[in-house]
Amino acid sequence: MAEQMGLLIVGCGYWGVNYVRNFTEMPETRVVALCDQRVERLNELRRRFPEPVLTTDLEEALRLPGVDAVVVCTNATAHYDVARHCLEAGKHVLIEKPMATSTERAQRLVDLAAARRLTLMVGHIFLYNGAVRKIKSYIDEGALGELYYLYARRTNLGPVRFDVNALWDLAPHDISIFNYMLGARPEWVSAVGTQVLHNCREDVGFIVLGYPNKTLGHVHVSWADPLKVREVVVVGSDKRIVFDDLNPLERVRIFDKGIAASPVGPEPTTFEEYHFSIRDGEISSPNIDFGEPLKTQCLHFVECVSQGCPPLSDGHEGLNVVRVMEAVGRSIAQRGAPVELEWEEAEDKPARAVMESSYERRTSTGAVH
Numbered sequence: 001m002a003e004q005m006g007l008l009i010v011g012c013g014y015w016g017v018n019y020v021r022n023f024t025e026m027p028e029t030r031v032v033a034l035c036d037q038r039v040e041r042l043n044e045l046r047r048r049f050p051e052p053v054l055t056t057d058l059e060e061a062l063r064l065p066g067v068d069a070v071v072v073c074t075n076a077t078a079h080y081d082v083a084r085h086c087l088e089a090g091k092h093v094l095i096e097k098p099m100a101t102s103t104e105r106a107q108r109l110v111d112l113a114a115a116r117r118l119t120l121m122v123g124h125i126f127l128y129n130g131a132v133r134k135i136k137s138y139i140d141e142g143a144l145g146e147l148y149y150l151y152a153r154r155t156n157l158g159p160v161r162f163d164v165n166a167l168w169d170l171a172p173h174d175i176s177i178f179n180y181m182l183g184a185r186p187e188w189v190s191a192v193g194t195q196v197l198h199n200c201r202e203d204v205g206f207i208v209l210g211y212p213n214k215t216l217g218h219v220h221v222s223w224a225d226p227l228k229v230r231e232v233v234v235v236g237s238d239k240r241i242v243f244d245d246l247n248p249l250e251r252v253r254i255f256d257k258g259i260a261a262s263p264v265g266p267e268p269t270t271f272e273e274y275h276f277s278i279r280d281g282e283i284s285s286p287n288i289d290f291g292e293p294l295k296t297q298c299l300h301f302v303e304c305v306s307q308g309c310p311p312l313s314d315g316h317e318g319l320n321v322v323r324v325m326e327a328v329g330r331s332i333a334q335r336g337a338p339v340e341l342e343w344e345e346a347e348d349k350p351a352r353a354v355m356e357s358s359y360e361r362r363t364s365t366g367a368v369h
């Protein structure tokens, strides 16, 4: 690989242009080409980014000299085909969420990347978000006490997509956040959805996720709610923590409040022998080192490719999220019937644990943000 890593960005719409900007600004990378099906979109980009080759032809873009890696930021249903071509052409791939719209396809991408020894990373951006990482550190150090449940709301008026429903569009964010915060995967899911906008796919959804140790997660997504909310709440016996992504002044608030059962006497045998202790303390908002999460994610990709390390949100993590989403779809089809999920032992946990700790070290020394 040359001194600068050469990038091709496929899918340069609303979100893709943020990749173009980040990788253009980064000294470690050079944006070699932009590929989009829409010529008019490429023409718009030409004014802002005069250097890269612009093309509607993926095969042509993949043949250009100096392309080491590809960002796949097309509509979700095109992710698989585009990423497969890129991996087959020997390119490292950073793919947007959801990495594919079926488990089988996501698994094929993971297998292909492993067979070719290529980096496959999924854009689960919240794993690179300072607020989410802070909350995870509180959970890991036991600051919340016993973890009771988590819930997330992602509502707004649209933007309505025409290839996947609101659940596939939005809930992968929250499932990746929950999996990451809890260090676990759900054992079962139950979900309902409705099509209020009559566009043949669910625009409103409610998902319940059953995690180990009876910890419950709930995700509400909607394209039909006039109130824009981007919120994750974690409730424990000692504290409640709120992540409000729309509140830049107080992204994380900690409520030092909670309720817990405390036994009366040495060995209680009935419910009545328990008392409930209520904590009612302060509300605080920690200072968070909040760089642009997408920039952190992009830098992490570059580092993983150049050092051959597994990314924090590697193909396996992306596949886990797709498996949960597929189960969500099965539950919706049965009006909320619980769908069990069985997981094999985590594939390469040690490598990911090493990655996680080195990532922490780099962010705490400011090298990544």
Ligand SMILES: NC(=O)c1ccc[n+]([C@@H]2O[C@H](COP(=O)([O-])OP(=O)(O)OC[C@H]3O[C@@H](n4cnc5c(N)ncnc54)[C@H](O)[C@@H]3O)[C@@H](O)[C@H]2O)c1
Binding pocket: 010, 011, 012, 013, 014, 015, 016, 035, 036, 037, 038, 041, 058, 073, 074, 075, 076, 078, 082, 096, 097, 098, 123, 125, 169
């Ligand atoms: N991480 C985040 O916070 C975040 C935010 C928004 C969107 N996204 C994800 O980014 C992806 C793109 O979303 P968007 O909002 O930019 O959508 P968009 O519709 O604005 O852009 C998608 C672009 O991909 C192009 N495209 C589609 N198929 C293609 C193909 N086969 N080859 C080349 N170009 C193709 C389209 O012409 C379009 O310009 C989605 O997967 C979405 O879930 C992530």
